[in-house]
Amino acid sequence: MVAGRGAELLRPATSSGRASFLELFFDLAFVFALTRVSQRFAGVAGGAGWALAAGLGRTLLLFLALWLIWSHTTWITSRYEPERSIIQVVVVGTMFAGLVMAVTLPRAMEERALPFAVAYLAVMVVRPLVIAAALRGHPRRLVAFRLSTWAAATAPLWLIGALGPDGLRLPLWAAALAVDYLAWALGWPLPWIGAAAVGSWRIAGEHLADRHQQIFLIALGESILVIGAVFSGEGYSAGRAAAFAIAFATSALLWRIYFHRAGGLLTEALGRARMPGRLGTASERTHTLIVLSVLVTAVGYQLVIGHPYGQPRPTWLLFVVGGPVLFLVARVRLEYEIFGRISRSRMIGLVALLLVTPALAYWTPMGGLGVVAGVLALVGLLDARRSRQRPPEDSASPIGRGKPGSQGSEA
Structure with missing residues (x-):
């Protein structure tokens, strides 16, 4: 320096x-x-x-x-x-x-x-x-x-x-x-x-990972605020109570899927990277998608809690299903950034959501959110099963491994 x-x-x-x-x-x-x-x-x-x-x-x-x-x-x-x-x-x-x-x-x-x-x-x-x-x-x-x-x-x-x-x-x-x-x-x-050369910058990689994890939790917290605000502001009904419970379970599943292995090892991966700027740049783009997906999913909560058995609207699927689909896409990308592989469980969940989406256009909003929560629960169960069969892994990111080049005095 x-x-x-x-x-x-x-x-x-x-x-x-x-x-x-x-x-x-x-x-x-x-x-x-x-x-x-x-x-x-x-x-x-x-x-x-x-x-x-x-x-x-x-x-x-x-x-x-x-x-x-x-x-x-x-x-x-x-x-x-x-x-x-x-x-x-x-x-x-x-x-x-x-x-x-x-x-x-x-x-x-x-x-x-x-x-x-x-x-x-x-x-x-x-x-x-x-x-x-x-x-x-x-x-x-x-x-x-x-x-x-x-x-x-x-x-x-x-x-x-x-x-x-x-x-x-x-x-x-x-x-x-x-x-x-x-x-x-x-x-x-x-x-x-x-x-x-942004990828060659000298940064505190652990700090950057900490900040990305925190902004995800902030977005997830915003979804919890939406769940509580919409449910408390509407007239009580058994349908809205059920939608409230499913929405909360969905947020909990998003938290679980994010932090399982890859999300939890983000700090370690950035701390070990020889070029943390390169991995940090990739992580920043991934977390753009992750935070956006949580915000979109929260809109789906609002729609479903407000009208759990309302008339099916295909446009609502952009939020009820589109948010979780975008989340799984981003989570697959994060898995690659940390371990250099594609997650099988998340690909199964992604394909399942895409296959059922046409049918959900004819279901009530409650039915759509319930299916989404079920698919995310399946992803979580597959993750847990894989964890029991294998010992904990260390990060093996393929990004940021190279030797820091001639960074000049700006790095």
């Missing part, structure tokens, strides 16, 4: 891999934000055709904007010492911007578009400059300059989308967000100074 001015901000090897109290405080804003995302998904669930597709697209875009803010903050606290005052100021400032985005999110594609965009740009453009200034002469400042430059390049799309006609907002913001994600994947390349 290159020493020099600003080096005191770098996270030392002796730093704790656990999330700091400040980061847990930061997550409170995202508890609220994820609730807003779930409610917005629920608001479009009753639509059909183009209205449904457009509503889902808008909500997905807003979620991905929030996720980018959370992910960048997690990487910052994995690379820099969170106990330093300037990093704490950055995290608290980001928390406030995230709270503004969450407050405006229900109408962010309508009349509250400007404050949402300004809060997003304040984090993406201004925050890296603050970190670069704090790093002073340290070579890592070039990463922050790259990020800020790319974010500034897409800022006109965000602002024109916020201030312009409503019809242009979705395509302009989608283009801007796509560039922001692509730039991150490419390492924010710039002329003369090149790109930052």
Whole structure:
């Protein structure tokens, strides 16, 4: 590691891999934000055709904007010492911007578009400059300059989308967000100074794993809030009580399936990786899908508890079945990242859900959720059976094994 001015901000090897109290405080804003995302998904669930597709697209875009803010903050606290005052100021400032985005999110594609965009740009453009200034002469400042430059390049799309006609907002913001994600994947390349090799970054891998596990639990906690809020707000009936119980069991199964072996070994895998940045990048993408799947599943809970024996609506299957399907897809990916293999039990569950989905279009919502819970229970039982037959495994991730290359002074 290159020493020099600003080096005191770098996270030392002796730093704790656990999330700091400040980061847990930061997550409170995202508890609220994820609730807003779930409610917005629920608001479009009753639509059909183009209205449904457009509503889902808008909500997905807003979620991905929030996720980018959370992910960048997690990487910052994995690379820099969170106990330093300037990093704490950055995290608290980001928390406030995230709270503004969450407050405006229900109408962010309508009349509250400007404050949402300004809060997003304040984090993406201004925050890296603050970190670069704090790093002073340290070579890592070039990463922050790259990020800020790319974010500034897409800022006109965000602002024109916020201030312009409503019809242009979705395509302009989608283009801007796509560039922001692509730039991150490419390492924010710039002329003369090149790109930052994100996969080669020196980070606290155990800390990054801890944060990914925590955001999954936060999303799962949001689903529990939905279950409780919807059931307590509706008139009592035996059907709603049964839907409440099945929804809770489904969330418990999602927790069990995630942490069984692979999810529980994420910290070990990132701690052992010779290039934790590479495995951390893959894990971040996987957890994007996992968190999104839990939010979508929570909307299914809301629909079923509200109308357990209502008329079958094929569009509801996007939430009741689509959320768990997306979760199993992401969990298969996580299994590969940790062990280098594809999970047979999760593939069985995935195929089973896809096969029964056409029939569920004619079932009541309660029946659909019950089948989903049964398939997830089958996956859990197959996992438990396999665990009894084999000793505990160590992580054997095929990602991040290579020798750290010439990372330069930015790594």
